[in-house]
Amino acid sequence: MAARGYSLVHNRITTIALLLISTTALPVSAQSFSIIHHFRGGASAGNPAFQLVEDTAGNLYGTTSWGGAVRQCQGNGCGGVYRLSPNGNQWTYTELYDFHAAAPYNLILDAEGNLYGALSGGGTYGAGLVFELSPTSAGPWTFTPLYSFTGGSDGSLPAAVLTLDAEGNLYGTTRYGGDSANLGIVFELSPQPGGVWTEQVLWDFTFRSNAGYNPNAGVVFDPQGNLYGTTDQAAANGNGTVYKLTKGASGWTATLLYQFTDGTDGADPEAPVAIDAAGICMAPPLREEIRRAHLGPAPCMSCRLTATETIHSR
Amino acid sequence: MYELSPDGNGNYSFQVIHIFGKTGQSYYPVVLDPSGNLIGVAFGGSADPAGFVFKLTHSGSAWDYSLLHGFDGNNGFGPNAVMVAASGNLFGVTNAGGVAGCSNDSGCGVVFELTNP
Numbered sequence: 369m370a371a372r373g374y375s376l377v378h379n380r381i382t383t384i385a386l387l388l389i390s391t392t393a394l395p396v397s398a399q400s401f402s403i404i405h406h407f408r409g410g411a412s413a414g415n416p417a418f419q420l421v422e423d424t425a426g427n428l429y430g431t432t433s434w435g436g437a438v439r440q441c442q443g444n445g446c447g448g449v450y451r452l453s454p455n456g457n458q459w460t461y462t463e464l465y466d467f468h469a470a471a472p473y474n475l476i477l478d479a480e481g482n483l484y485g486a487l488s489g490g491g492t493y494g495a496g497l498v499f500e501l502s503p504t505s506a507g508p509w510t511f512t513p514l515y516s517f518t519g520g521s522d523g524s525l526p527a528a529v530l531t532l533d534a535e536g537n538l539y540g541t542t543r544y545g546g547d548s549a550n551l552g553i554v555f556e557l558s559p560q561p562g563g564v565w566t567e568q569v570l571w572d573f574t575f576r577s578n579a580g581y582n583p584n585a586g587v588v589f590d591p592q593g594n595l596y597g598t599t600d601q602a603a604a605n606g607n608g609t610v611y612k613l614t615k616g617a618s619g620w621t622a623t624l625l626y627q628f629t630d631g632t633d634g635a636d637p638e639a640p641v642a643i644d645a646a647g648i649c650m651a652p653p654l655r656e657e658i659r660r661a662h663l664g665p666a667p668c669m670s671c672r673l674t675a676t677e678t679i680h681s682r
Numbered sequence: 683m684y685e686l687s688p689d690g691n692g693n694y695s696f697q698v699i700h701i702f703g704k705t706g707q708s709y710y711p712v713v714l715d716p717s718g719n720l721i722g723v724a725f726g727g728s729a730d731p732a733g734f735v736f737k738l739t740h741s742g743s744a745w746d747y748s749l750l751h752g753f754d755g756n757n758g759f760g761p762n763a764v765m766v767a768a769s770g771n772l773f774g775v776t777n778a779g780g781v782a783g784c785s786n787d788s789g790c791g792v793v794f795e796l797t798n799p
Contacts, residue, residue, distance in 0.1 A: 401751050403758070404773075405793040408781050414789025416775035419763040428773055434789045444789075452793060459793075610694075625694050 404459040405452055407432070413448045413463055418474030418529075421483075428452040429464075429475055429483060436466030447471035449483065449501060449509075464509045465501055472499075474529050478536070484514075486526035486540060495519030495545065496526045498538060498557060498565075514538070514565045515557050519545055522567050523553040528586035539570075541583040541597060548574040551581035554597065554613060554620070570620040571613055573599065579622035580609030585637065587613065595620075598637035602627050608636045715766050721750070721799060723761040723774065732759040732779060735772070735796065750799055755779045758792040772796040 407414040415434035422428055429451050436445040446467040453460045469490025475483045483501040491497030495517040502510045517523050524545030531539040538557040546553040551573040557565045573581035580599030587597040595613040602609045607628040613620045628637065687695050713721055720738040730752030738745040750772075753759060759779025764772045773795050778784075780792035 399750060399796050399798040401757070402795050402797075403780060403792045404795050406780050407789060407791045407793075409784050409789035412789070414791060415777050416791045416793060417762055417777055418775075420765050420773050420775065420793070422765065422767050422773070426768070428767075428793070430775060430793065432789075432791075433777075626696060 405461050409435070413445070413450060413466065415447070416450075417447070417471070421475050421477050423477055423481055426454045428459075429477070431472045431474055431485070433471040436463075440468055441471065449475065449485075465511055469494075470496070473527070475501075476530055476532055478532055484530050484532065484538060486528070486530060488525045488527045488543075491516030493518045495524040496542065498526065498530065498540065512563075515567055517542060517545065521545065521547040521572075522569065523555055524550070527584055531586055531588055533589065538565075539589075539595065540586050543582055543584060543600075546572040548572050549581075551575070551601075552583050552599075554583070554587055554595065570595070571622050573622075575603050577622060578603060578609075578624045578627070579611040580624070580627070596625075600636050605629065610637065713764060713766055715772075715799060716770055719799075720745070721764055721766070721772060723764060725760055730754070733761045733776065735761060735764060735774070735799075737799065751794075751796055753779065756782065758794060760791075761794075764796075766799075770799075772799045 407416060413432040413435035415432055416430050417433045418431055420428045420430045429449065431449055432447040434444050434447055436448045440446055446469060448466040449464045449472065451462045451464055453462070467487065467490070470487040472485045472487055475485045477483055481503055484498065485501075486496065486498050488496050491513065493516055497516045498514045500512045500514055502512065504510055517526065519525075522545065523542030525543050526540050527543045528541055533539065536559055539555070540557075541552060541554050543552050544550050546569070553569050553573065554571040556568045556570055558568070559565055571579075573579070573583065575581065580602040582601040583597055583599045585598045587595040589595060593615065597611055597613070599609045599611065601607075604627060607630040609624055609628070610626040611622045612625050613622050689695055715721055715737075718740055720740075721735065722738075723733060723735050725733040730749075732753035732755045734752045735750040737748050737750050739748065753761060753776060757780060758776030760777040762775050762777060764774035767773055773793065775793050776791050778791050781790045784790035
């Protein structure tokens with residue numbers, strides 16, 4: 369899926385002959401580039417995607433969108449999770465898990481070394497699920513589906529990286545589903561005794577709210593416990609928003625922080641925001657056709673991100 | 683590339699801090715390295731059509747742009763977002779490329795490291 373997306377993007381870029389214009393671009397030679405692992409196609413997983421995460425031992429974890437043992441997902445396999453472990457001057461590659469229904473978005477790590485992610489598809493109802501991958505002393509990692517979306521009021525098709533709070537609750541978004549108009553939700557998943565996870569819908573996107581709808585990105589916390597995210601669509605102009613969710617006595621309320629105009633400010637944000645000490649920085653917005661052709665929402669794993677202006681291709 | 687900053691009164695100001703021309707797309711987030719530089723990836727353009735890694739260094743009120751690495755297909759095609767490891771080095775993936783004769787939808791791609799970014 370991802371690689372076909374790149375082909376489409378590449379063809380598009382080639383066709384319209386886009387050129388980089390940057391008068392201050394200077395090559396920097398101080399750094400060195402090296403490839404620490406080749407994906408070579410064939411029966412193994414391939415087409416690595418999204419952002420890597422690093423554990424305290426220096427192991428890197430990532431996802432692929434192609435390959436794996438099960439030849440589903442249009443015959444190309446659904447991708448998996450891999451680990452690259454530092455070993456002297458080498459890196460040891462290990463495939464940890466192959467998916468059977470959909471390719472995973474990028475992962476997050478908890479303090480115990482468990483990985484969490486979402487699939488935009490599959491699960492009990494075919495509307496996606498949130499999963500956990502846990503290391504075991506015996507070697508193989510344990511896959512545990514934490515919550516399967518029904519596609520109804522609890523949301524449908526999670527499409528972004530998750531967020532973990534200090535209590536071990538997971539937060540995310542689904543692009544569709546919800547009570548109002550199938551425009552997506554913000555959710556919280558909480559672990560319960562006995563291994564069950566329960567879902568709470570924090571916000572149900574509607575046409576009426578100026579906070580936008582159809583999120584493609586996850587949510588992030590600020591130090592005060594407010595959540596921030598972006599939507600792909602907005603009632604006023606369809607160009608997407610940045611919104612803030614604030615918890616009050618009667619639940620969570622979304623407010624609009626910024627609405628894109630599809631002018632020099634770009635449109636259709638696809639990545640989550642991140643919070644720094646000075647304010648909010650954003651990840652790149654994408655036009656919808658580019659997002660579809662590419663891999664979907666971009667991750668946000670670091671302390672501060674800044675948006676890249678959308679390049680209009682027509 | 684732009685930034686939203688709170689003004690202290692509940693409002694947010696919007697500032698463009700770097701403009702790519704009609705270039706390859708940049709659709710993955712940029713990250714801050716320990717020195718406060720912004721590092722990101724983009725895709726397309728005439729010089730490095732297989733994608734590139736760039737850095738923006740804060741210089742007063744401006745941001746200076748520099749190219750960290752360009753991909754040519756043989757060393758990867760289509761970088762995704764990079765991350766800054768505890769060592770300060772950058773790690774990232776390209777979604778394709780890196781293997782001769784392996785088309786973009788055949789499960790190729792690389793994991794790369796950029797030291798001293």
